[in-house]
Amino acid sequence: MTPLWSLFFLIVASHAAEVCYDELGCFDDFPPWGGTPQRPAPALPWTPAAIGTRFLLFTPKNRYYQEIKPDESMEASNYSGRRKTRFVIPGYLVKGDEDWPQTMCKAVVQRENVNCIAVEWKNGARTRYAQAANNARVVAAQVASMITFLMGHYNQNAGHFHIIGHSVGAHAAGEVGTRIPGLARISGLDPAEPYFQGTDASVRLDPGDAALVDVIHTDGRPFQSKLGLGVTEPVGHIDFYPNGGEQMPGCSSNHGRPSDLDAIWEGTSRFDACNHARAYQYYTESIGKPQAFMGYPCSDMESFAAGGCFPCTGGRCPLMGHRADSFSLMDGLSKTKFFLNTGKSEPFGRYSFKATVLLTGSRWPNLGYMFVAFAGKKDRTKEFQLHVGSLVPGRKYEVLVDSELDAGEVTEVRFRWNNHIINPLSPKYGAMHVDLLRGKDHQVFLFCGTEKVAENEIQSVLPCPV
Ligand SMILES: [Ca+2]
Secondary structure, eight states, X not given: OOHHHHHHHHHHHHHOOEEEOXXXXXXXXXXXXXSBTTBOSOOOOOOHHHHTOEEEEEETTEEEEEEEOSSGGGGGSOOOTTSOEEEEEOOSOOXXXXXXXXXXXXXXXXXXXXXXXXXXXXXXXXXXXHHHHHHHHHHHHHHXXXXXXXXXXXXXXXXXXEEEEETHHHHHHXXXXXXXXXXXXXXXXXXXXXXXXXXXXXXXXXXXXXXXXXXXXXXXXXXXXXXXXBOOSOOSSEEEEETTTTSOTTOOOOOSOGGGHHHHHHTOSOOOOHHHHHHHHHHHHHHHOGGGGBOEEESOHHHHHTTTTOSOOTTOOOBSSGGGXXXXXXXXXXXXXXEEOOOSSSSOOOEEEEEEEEEEEOOSOOEEEEEEEEEOSSOBOOOEEEEEEEXXXXXXXXXXXXXXXXXXXXXXXXXXXXXXXXXXXXXXXEEEEEEEEETTTOOEEEEEOOOOBOTTOOEEEEEOOO
């Protein structure tokens, strides 16, 4: 052994330690768990009693939770081995929204005949970051222990289980997958970057942790320079980058210093984790509205925003969130990233289509603005700017739209225009034809205009007679 290696082992041995918690086994802070460049501050996980993990069961039979434990008392609960089981593991907790796993489970059992278990470990999460990251290992061991119990007691196999994890909880889900090989699925919701990015695959979420690992990135800016709490790199079979994956609409950008991490985590700083929290908000909404979160394969956000990856071709577009499992990967691992846009507040989901408007109207040159809005039976979208510049009759104008309404639900296109400067000639314009090209499947919906309107009047364009 070279002197340098001796010194290395001496240093590691001098701080490394181990704790053992009965049936959960032992946890050490040797590499890769501690003493590495990615995990500079070693910390051993707290005792299960200090972390205070609880399992809160929701089923279609109970919308209010039943607390369950991996023992005979399970018999008194509504848990059924004939149903699939989903676990939800939180990580970073936003003040006032600590119970989002329960909200998610309620949304799940409202629509599906499954068992949904919200994992609660608030006491272990709200502490120094390095400590929380290590406490999550005990939570993972407890979830694995619960799954082992359920498999034995209800004759289920690993393929019946799906783990949804946010932040540090996403990596805990990954460790459950290491302990229980063959899990059906892990959904990683903005998996945490500090102490996980660039670590050994055994420490973090990776595609080896379940048959399907789908990931949503919402706070992917580098932590050191921009305080993004989520990993930047792809870590699953399918990785989604809503709004580019770094800055979410409706959220202010993260601010502060990386040294604030503990304060951020303990909730003592006024850090705004809006971007980081969006991942579970999108997922929860996707349970009821899966089609509003379609991801488009694209090389980068700029190409996507420029319409370069629209519409979807050959069924290559998975749904971000709850129904990501309806997508079959040709080659096991997606070689591309998936992009989509969302709204800035609830409802976040959007449907993409392209509106093409054939203009009719006054022949003399005129500068102005054109807008379109879309109405369905119940709702109406905001106005989208179609064009600014010359209004030329006979020309087609296109706009890519992310709408709260799906193209197939649109019953009326509302066209409006106005002058750039006051125009004494009082021209009139109208949309002669409007084509809506639906992003998910190329289907076209045709609308026919029958009139021209003066500035700032609304022209109602209805579906063409068939
Ligand atoms: Ca892993």
